[in-house]
Amino acid sequence: MKEKLRFLGMDVHAETIAAAIAEPDGEVRSLGTIPNRMESVRKLIKKLGPVEKLRVCYEAGPTGYVLYWQLAELAGTHEPRGSLNGLSGHQTLPDAAMRDHRQLLMHRHKLVQIRTRVKNELQHLMLNQGMQKKQKLWSTEGRAALASLSLEPWTDRRRKDLLNLLAMLDAQLESLNDAVTRVAKEYPGVPLLMSQPGVGAVTALAFVLTLGDVHRFPRGKQVASYLGLVPREHSSGGKQRMGGISKQGNRLLRFLLVEAANIAVRFDPDLRKEYLHRCHQKHFTVAKVATARKLAVRMYWMLRTQTPYPQVLSSRVA
Numbered sequence: 312m313k314e315k316l317r318f319l320g321m322d323v324h325a326e327t328i329a330a331a332i333a334e335p336d337g338e339v340r341s342l343g344t345i346p347n348r349m350e351s352v353r354k355l356i357k358k359l360g361p362v363e364k365l366r367v368c369y370e371a372g373p374t375g376y377v378l379y380w381q382l383a384e385l386a387g388t389h390e391p392r393g394s395l396n397g398l399s400g401h402q403t404l405p406d407a408a409m410r411d412h413r414q415l416l417m418h419r420h421k422l423v424q425i426r427t428r429v430k431n432e433l434q435h436l437m438l439n440q441g442m443q444k445k446q447k448l449w450s451t452e453g454r455a456a457l458a459s460l461s462l463e464p465w466t467d468r469r470r471k472d473l474l475n476l477l478a479m480l481d482a483q484l485e486s487l488n489d490a491v492t493r494v495a496k497e498y499p500g501v502p503l504l505m506s507q508p509g510v511g512a513v514t515a516l517a518f519v520l521t522l523g524d525v526h527r528f529p530r531g532k533q534v535a536s537y538l539g540l541v542p543r544e545h546s547s548g549g550k551q552r553m554g555g556i557s558k559q560g561n562r563l564l565r566f567l568l569v570e571a572a573n574i575a576v577r578f579d580p581d582l583r584k585e586y587l588h589r590c591h592q593k594h595f596t597v598a599k600v601a602t603a604r605k606l607a608v609r610m611y612w613m614l615r616t617q618t619p620y621p622q623v624l625s626s627r628v629a
Contacts, residue, residue: 319359321369323347323378330355347374352381379404409520412494416517419487420563426480433457433473436466491516504610506619509575514567518610521561525615531608538565540604556600565603572602581624582606 315335319342322329328351330342345351359365367382369375405413430449437444440460447453462470495501495512504515521538528534535541539559545552558565576586582602589598613623 315364317359317365319356319365319367321367321378323369323372323374325374328352328378332359347378349381352378353385356382356385376404376410405520405523409523412516413520415487415490415494416513416520417563419484419491419513420566422480422484422487426477426484429473429476429480433470433477436470436473439466500614503613503617503619507575507606507610507613507623508578508620509571509573509606510610511571514564514571515610517561517564517567518607519614521564522611522614525611528611531611534611535604535607538568538607540565540568540600540607568603568607569599572599572606575606576602 317335318333320331320333324347326347327344328347329344331339332342333339342355345355356362356365356367362385369378434445434448437448437457437460440462442456442460444453444456448457457470457474460470491512495516498516498519500519501512501515504510504518505512510518522528522534525534528537532541536557537560539557539562541557543554543557545554572582572586576583582605585605586598586602589601593601609623613619616623
């Protein structure tokens with residue numbers, strides 16, 4: 312006899328949860344909106360009867376982890392899903408250690424952005440004094456020129472504060488870089504990915520932490536879709552219109568892949584050839600993103616087949 316199951320759907324927001332139930336006979340009815348609180352979720356699950364005959368699915372953003380823990384505590388069966396862009400299967404939730412390591416990468420990335428802003432402010436200060444050093448400003452000679460400028464009191468205060476901030480950020484980022492190197496050793500796939508030119512510890516670790524078990528992706532195009540590196544499609548009446556990339560998924564990893572592609576095209580002959588060919592047809596930024604997509608697919612196959620670079624070039628991704 313076929314088991315009669317009830318399916319509870321939950322649309323999760325920061326403050327509220329909209330719920331609906333699908334009965335075994337096919338009837339679907341709304342259960343209204345409840346506060347996004349543990350007690351409210353517990354009351355709702357209890358009201359719906361035995362958890363053995365209940366299946367829960369939900370769609371959520373950053374608040375999804377909390378609901379996951381709540382359902383686990385209630386011993387309910389849950390099937391988390393997300394925006395998987397055509398990928399068939401369930402979204403894999405990372406464990407506590409992987410989530411914490413993601414925070415390490417995100418924290419480092421944010422500090423790098425702050426340091427870039429501080430450096431830009433110092434460049435702007437030099438331009439106001441009629442001096443343009445560009446990258447040479449961060450050399451020993453450039454820093455000495457910056458320190459030797461005779462400035463008005465508040466301009467001098469600005470220079471000192473910015474230099475203090477820069478020194479503090481440099482020290483913090485050095486510590487975080489060491490932490491990334493230590494954490495990377497905990498994941499066997501990271502050294503494998505680092506054999507690819509252009510891919511360092513940060514990019515490799517972000518790739519492993521974001522994808523999780525690579526075998527949940529049947530093909531490379533699902534990986535590219537998952538990372539938002541495929542074009543948006545607007546089709547109607549038999550006409551297919553392709554737009555820019557979808558930008559779904561992990562924004563940090565997408566940024567790191569584009570940065571890695573910038574370096575890879577200088578040292579990887581295969582990627583460089585394709586990049587230069589696309590530059591003749593498209594804008595170089597489009598070619599750069601296309602190279603990042605190919606790099607992501609190659610990295611996926613490196614993990615799936617456990618094949619390092621350059622041996623991976625002779626496989627199906629070459």
